[in-house]
Amino acid sequence: MDSVPRDIPASGAGNPLQQLSLEQLRRRTSMKWRTYPDDVLPLWVAEMDVPLAEPVARAITDAVTLGDTGYPAGTGYAEALAEFASKRWDWDGLAVEHTAIVPDVMLGIVEMLKLVSGPNDPVIVNSPVYPPFYQFVGNMGRPIIEAPLGADGRIDFGTLEDAFGRAVAGGDRPAYLLCSPHNPTGTLHTADELAYVAALARTYGVRVVADEIHAPIVAASATFVPYLSVPGAQSGLSLMSASKAWNLAGLKAALAIAGPDAADDLAHIPEEVGHGPSHVGIIAHTAALRSGGDWLDALLAGLDGNRRLLAGLLAEHLPAMRYEPAPATYLAWLDCRSLDLCGDPATVFLERGRVALTSGAGFGTGGAGFVRMNLATSAEVITEAVRRMAAALD
Template sequence: MTAADARGSRASGTGDTANPLEALSLDQLRRRRSMKWRTHPADVLPLWVAEMDVPLAPPVADALREAIDMGDTGYPAGTEFAESLAGFASRRWNWEGVAIDRAAVIPDVMMGAVQVLRLITDPGDPVVVNSPVYAPFYAFLTHDDRRIVEAPLGDDLRIDPAGIEETFRRLREESGKGKIACLLSNPHNPTGTVHTFEELAAVAESARRYGVRVVADEIHAPLVLPGAEFTPYLSVPGSEDAFSLMSATKGWNLAGIKAALALAGPEAAGDLRRMPEEVHHGASFLGVVAHTAAYHHGDKWLDALLAGLDANRNLLGELVAEHLPGIGYARPEGTYLAWLDCRSLGLASEEGSTDLAVVTDLAGPAKLFLEQARVAVSSGHIFGTGGAGHVRLNFATSRSVLTEAVTRMGHAAALHTR
């Protein structure tokens, strides 16, 4: 394909729109060298870390090839990345709130969270999280000397507005005029919950009342499944002093090609301008190329992926009911992550870790499934309070791999409870 052909393909958004999850064989996947496929032995089916078993979206691959063919591998420049996100947000969420002058390139979402929290909190200050929540929140923030305070999700795995307000109130009484922040995950990792406009508005109202600065990790925003709707945090009333962190990483499987954007509400623009210049240089130029292409031209591929994930979400429910009848399955509204309640297996209690290697820390049911079923899932305890006895399963794979994995898990669970 010539550079002109590549530009034409990207401009029209054409390309293979078959289910990307069915494009690669197990043999092809086993040749991959990324963390998902190299952490465990070859007989293990890896459904743990947040990588999808898909090829690159054609518009993204074309953009990368064109850059490499031109030797265009220098430093990122310009505002096209932010402009591409603005266009995507307008098309997909009917949101016109991406202000280019309040957007900054950052290395990735998690490093962006650390850098933004450095702007609005000091060492030792509290940062509220809604547990169970993405395990690196604990590791990165603890290593950066912030104090994590949990405001757990409700029993329905949704934000508990009353619990958040009480946490904010208590922290304000304790800290006086000190700085307080809240790191929000939406769509929520690991539960797949997509927070509603009303839930987010309640968070914003409480945050304004008690002087809490909200940072919203919205990395899974492109992956909202049928039946749910994504609400950008910066679109809700009261979010004017908040931040959003967005990236094409999860929607188009670009974790190894790093780039992201930090977006500031109008009252937070001055804080964003204080971010050190070197932070903006941390993103990969090819990452910016790939993410920009995804936002500009990746809609059709994303739609095909979402249809495949929706089908897998339904298949997983059927497989759990058949092979793991004692296991609770919370049908996710977004992401490609399923939260399975395995407490009925009666395994020993688990203790969490704050080490950066936490993603590979196994206990309880996850250890059982790895050792007895040769299926790798993420251990629930690493996600904080409410996680013990659960596992997180990545269903962004082929139907055949998903079916084989859950069947194996069912056999292991049956042997354990016999």
């Protein structure tokens, strides 16, 4: 195995996406950099090509120096998230006493679904959507009902209401797994849309569990609205984490947050679930939320630049590929259906262009013919990736 890199500093000022070379990144041993051969540009899984934010790196180093590597305790993480939510989203409704630490967002979703629905009750999702929604819910033995997004990539409320009606007919306690911001499209749900979701859920007796892991990754020109902040969402549950925004997926920690009317449900979460998160992970996530704001702002500015760059490169080199820059997440949802490819576009670009993207097929109805690209990398890598993708079609 490669030795642990010693020459990669934690990032300070400047665009974090432009601070590591491809050579440095290839010394990493995580999934992104070990799944494919070295001649492949990996732009698939949701890891960012950034050094750690300096406050996060310092918090981890201090914990290791002190030997503070035991079991997690306290509410510091929840308090930090509440402060962040107040500052960034103008939301003062995150009650620390109505939170619970969970190992990560997807495992937290599993636990929330267990609390508010039964073993055979259906779960509604808005396809195309994050593939683990299908995998984790399927592994629970729960039937999935799709409510596909509209052609504009937004929630289609007629379709959603129809799905709610079918879910109620098929189970006693159905649940709606809301992805907000939406992965893979980057759609940012508005306050009015979320309030309508809450009203619809209340009418049909459907419980809402919101995956809000990408909440901090929103362009400065846009606004993220927490689901639990809208009228009528009191019985909802949310899962949040600092992992996506500060690249901390390997430091496991997330928070389950209950609306006021769901607090009793959350109180029944098994005590052992709280043993899953990493104590060092919680320290890192807390530092990110409390002290990583400047780093996050630099990242968001860099992502805005990458969205503009990709749009320009595709217009020049792959004009038949459709892409609408989205205000949230660091993911680009690319429509390849007009390229007239033989087979899955992700397979074509991997085999012919040596660019690894995520196939849209795994995102459910509406995903076929699309690929998802991770934009959390340098401008140079994005430019080379598009060059390779265009060459793959020659």
